[in-house]
Amino acid sequence: MADKEINSDCSTKNIDECGHFSIIEHPADIGISISAQSLEVAFEIAARGMFSIICNIDKVKPQSMKKIRIWCSAEMGIEGLLILWLEKLIYLHEVNKMLFCRFEVQPVIMNFSKNTGGAKKYILRARVYGEKINNSVHELALAIKAPTYHKLSLKKDDVSGNWLGTVIFDV
């Protein structure tokens, strides 16, 4: 399947700062591979990829906003934060009956906390935009149960400097 260039949700960014995702074939489920020029855009692209599986994301309007603040221990890795991010979006999607089309992720922070005995954690803050689900407009396709750890990766490529990742979803 052809890679999809992202345009509409890069309205506040230079297109060069954006990335792209492509759909990965899987025997039973479905996944995405991600390429992004920054870690934050990688998270945004992953979100867009996930909602592109759920619906026709181009039909979703950024009418209302939700704030997200999540953290995970550094032990779980940046991939663990990616899983948590996608799970949070699924939670907001189901609980609020919303679809999301625009994602603004702030720089991921690694925090050392004296309170936790110096254990490191990753913190992610974001604003996500979307609207209530409308069956007749949004061309709902597939429900996602969860992102999985199977073939999960998110790493900075030494050569290109891009963040490259893979997530497989259980559907």
Place this chain on the structure above:
Amino acid sequence: MAGYNIKKIGEYKWEIQKDSSKGMRVPGIIYADENLLEHAKSENTLDQVVNVAGLPGIINASYAMPDIHFGYGFPIGGVAAFNAEDGIISPGGVGFDISCGVRLLRTNIEASGIKGRLEDIMHRLYAAIPKGVGSKGRIKLSKQEMHKLFTGGVPWAIKSGYGWEEDSICVEEGGCMDGANPDYVSREAYERGNDQVGSLGSGNHFLELQRVSKIFDSEAAKTMGLYEGQLAIMIHSGSRGFGHQICGDYLKVMQQSPFWRNAGIADRQLACAPLNTPEGKRYFGAMVCAINYAMVNRHCLAHWVRLAMEQVFGSSARKLDMGLVYDVSHNIAKIEAHDINGSRRKVCVHRKGATRAFGPGSAGVPEVYKDTGQPVIIPGDMGRYSFIMAGTRQAMQESFGSTCHGAGRVLSRTQAKKQINGAELQRQLLKDKGIVVLAQSLSGLAEEAPAAYKDVSEVVEVAHNAGLSRKVVMLEPLGVIKG
């Protein structure tokens, strides 16, 4: 995956010989014919059977049912047991859709008599059943009510006015498994689950009107109240977002446990903890909440099916004899007593894409089925057939009382969408087979096309011939509802 020593040890039984150099603590046992075995090899599923064989405390073997295919951590169709006291429990050995399972209702309606009304019946059922992406049920529960659901299961739902008093007898675990602990359920799981009770979901979940088309075991069929030509209704659904959240929560919890940090297992989807650790106890308590949630979910769906049929036929569901044949899960971990090397032991049996198939006389089988063995419901695809089987004594001896659960895919979802048009599939099934298919998502329907799935009869034949479960009846679809 190269380098496994696979030996044929029975007509439909193969052993991956225990190899410590590959981390195996027990052998792998695969129930398959040559064709199914080759398919498992081609998908690298045997790697997963071997990985499970390396889990600490695994007892006897890492089992693969005839419908084995690639999963997350555990293979789908995987069965593994661990000591109930200090053995491990693994969310990946249960699956994201905790207690996904199947329910079958019978009727006294002749399927041939509804041909002219089939579309009307299906549209009424479609309207009555919540389904699809982002769907919610017809019930919204407070936190207190959810507590009661978790700890009361199907009997609580019956007391709350859903279904019949006697339904719980024919649900696995009497419709309520012991050990639910609502304190171990996260806020997010509560919020996802509080309005999804009684909703079908999407993907491979379905509600089908079916005709009993073939009888293999007339005595067992009679005990189950099934006969040729009869109209029956099958529901396939699970614990919805509630269960998915619990699995995700505890995969994280387990990965950060002291046990996992020292386990030396690379696959994060195999994250596990001993049942006697805080992490293991908490997952078990939350998992049982999800198991009871899933059973109540299918119970409520069945309740609305009965109400819709009452409206269609102008007769009570009791007069239509819409009794419950059985309700059984195929993604579950349970504490069970089994005979192991001559002594009776309590073990935690994980069945991921595998169905309990307790034989005649086994504890936990309803009295009505004590001579037959527990009914096993094997759903097929929407164009061909599904099967009812019965558990066997041989399954009790060989596979911790387990058998297959369905058929895996032959086409990926993207391949299916490229090759098949959902609207055209709908027209074709109606024109060629008279099957009425109603779906919220036509692209989702394409992904679920019959051509995307293996023929379940091959899986059922192997399970039958291997002695894990025996064929009772075959059912063919008349009408299908997909989310």
